[in-house]
Amino acid sequence: MASHSNLDFYLSPPHPCGYLPGQTATNLFANPKVAMDITRYSALARLGFRRSGRLVYRPHCPRCSACLAVRIPVDQFQPNRSQQRAWKINQDLSAICCPVEFRAEHFDLFYRYLKGRHAKGGMDNSTPEDYLSFIASGWSETSLIEFRDAKNNKLLAVAVTDTLTDGISAVYSFFDPTLKRRSLGVYIILWEINEAKRLNLPYVYLGYWIKACQKMQYKSAFRPLEVYQSKKWSIFEET
Template sequence: MRHSLPLAPQFYVTAPQPCPYLEDRMERKLFTALQGDQAQVLNDSLSKQGFRRSQNVLYRPSCSDCNACMSARISVNDFKPSRSQKRVIKRNTQFERRATSPWATDEQYELFRSYLDNRHADGGMADMDIFEFAAMIEETPIRSRVIEYIDRETDQLAATCLTDMFDDGLSMVYSFFDPAYTRASLGTWMILDHIEIARESGLPYVYLGYWVPGSEKMGYKAQFDALEIYRNGSWEPLGDPEGYEDDLHPLSSDPIAEQVAKISFPDGRG
């Protein structure tokens, strides 16, 4: 028998651990469970307030050292590709998009391992086995799809993205690709194609996760036109990426209780 959770759920905070984006910083996350009949509604609501999904958990950075991690999304109707992005689109006509249910395959895992070993061998996911990979793909309480990109010339899987479907857009939860395609810029290509999918579906946004000023690892997101960030309780255009030094200050983050009190829920509470 399925059960419904209240739309004002319990929130928890992780223990501090080293930040994966900025040196000499400590990271904490504010998180809550995502399950029950109202999971999709809650996910849609909190994702618009800077939260991200990982399996059946919604989380948002809640660090005491800074407020640098800001949720980022592209405004589809306002987006115009740069010259280099137009070249990426033109260069990658060999790839065919296939949308499937969130079900993990051996071929996906082999591609995932190749991607990690070449790009993120020292990252937090480096030791993920096939069962953990399957959980990442399959344990979703909301509308999700796996978008695969097949090389028509070889009929081989070249790239994959786990994508959540919101009421106002698409969220790229995690993407990976064959590192052998060095000229294809497949990371950029997948974002550009998700913009096209959203446009075809009449959805106004593509959510990219967090943009972090001062982090080279996350700097590529600022290269996309019409990028918006969630900052101080509202969405705003990114503007100058160099103008966010205040968010790196140790006093820029509100106390946990204040952060939770400002969260809005689908039933009007918050």
Template sequence: MPKPISTAIQFYTTSSYDCSYLAHKRARSLVAAPSHLINNTNYSALIDVGFRRSGTFIYRPHCEPCHACTPLRVDTTRFAPSRSFKRTLKQFQHLSTTRKPLVWNDEHYALYRDYQAARHTGSDMDNADKSQYIEFLLASNVNSYLIEFRDGPTLKMVALIDEVEQGISAVYTFFDPLVSGLGTYGILWQINYCQQLQLPWLYLGYWIQQSRKMAYKTRFAPYQLFLHGEWVSSPAP
């Protein structure tokens, strides 16, 4: 049962814009406002009905008649790593982790730029300047922090996460684009982190069946999809 959302929160629909995931599609977002009222309690309720966060912008897709964007959350209480996932965990078990606040860090920004240049060449994210980086990753009104992953002194990955009442939201992760498997390890680490905190859900954002870029999310079974106003469990792996 989704948590009640404060009546002080209002919602509006944006104008249409080019869809980031499906070619030749237009998109709209349903936005929760005002942003300063979206504290951790309110966001915990909103994320349970399919909302996500980008900076202080709280939204969910609202693209009639398209319903391709489907919220997905991993059931961390039932998750058990496959053989492939165990190999990934072993491969990166030497990485150290440190929790960091949302403050500017030159080293983080340099890694972010390298990641965007390799993974999103020519996109708006590839062209992100310092102010856009700060607005996207370092602005939050909820319980957010960064996790650094280092190989000795060398920064390898940074994960921005939101800790809500019922789980962890994987907001964004960027990493050394020359090291294969780091992205998968980042998700496995966050699943394990949920288990340590005894939080049942890892929210992985939106899954789009037609998008190859999103296919990796359903590898982390068991999971639930938010369909027609309720969370529906995936078939047993």
């Protein structure tokens, strides 16, 4: 057990790593019995923590440091050509901010996304209750951003975002897995960058990046990128 700012932390039991096959992982959790709020959570996000539902955690593996918390400094960000294409091709989408509540249309898209992109990843048999407990916390300033085709109002993507005191945290996003040409995952992050600028917030927090995890490589394409290492944020230099 550790302590920070009157908040206790507990290590989870070892469990199979969800990112690196064959590896064992442990997480450092903030005590869920202690009241969390957006100010406290924002301070923890600056220390590399994330949330899953109402639980706030950070990977804490004794023999592995592969999980690196990363964030985009939005005022310095420069989109590359493929990101510019993703932005342009999705200008026909409308973005609608929704409260955090269960919607069958969202869950259907979430389910199809997991089956199409993350089959056998541990979440692809999620129930509606699993889904809602994953995206909601009860204490965070969370929004569901719908991205719809403006022509036919079809739902193509949903971004789950938390508004922190110093940025936007990209909690999760899911989208139509058949629309590869649109690069919807990339577009959502670009939208979040622009939203952070609109709100005068300096960062977009992207969660964790792991060099050996192919599904996370898209994050390192957003430059400049900052990484939390050795108890400080610095510019990411991939080696």
